[in-house]
Amino acid sequence: MAQQAAADHQQLDSPLQSPQPSRDDMNMISCVTALEAALLPCLPARELQAIDRSPHPSHQIDVERHARDFMEAAKKLQLYFISLQREDQPTEVEMLRKDIAIMEEELKAKKELIKKQERLVQRWRNDLKGQLDKHITELERV
DSSP states (O other), rough: OOHHHHHHHHHHHHHHTTSOHHHHHHHHHHHHOOOOOOOOOOOHHHHHHHHHHHHHHHHHHHHHHHHHHHHHHHHHHHHHHHHHHHHHHHHHHHHHHHHHHHHHHHHHHHHHHHHHHHHHHHHHHHHHHHHHHHHHHHHHHH
């Protein structure tokens, strides 16, 4: 368990080196630090079992205090991760705004396409009118 805590501590050091951590990062770091502080005094399982069987009440209080500290830190960390999950999920208003923006972009693209098609149709009309006038003048000559 101590090796795993050390490995976790080493993994946590790398994100700490990023420039200008955000408020969320600082909140997570404080939660992880609190969890680490609660874990560090915990002894390996064999020693905890020996203390648990110890007749000295001070040992019992230490184990209970460390367990309580650990549980409080774990709860804070859990609440932080739950809040992150909620932040990742957009609200209904945000989803509607995003849908409206997408629809507005589609509408803009379709309007541009319609304008291009109308210009093309107008050119064809002008070309056809020119050809019709040309044919009419030729027929009048004949």
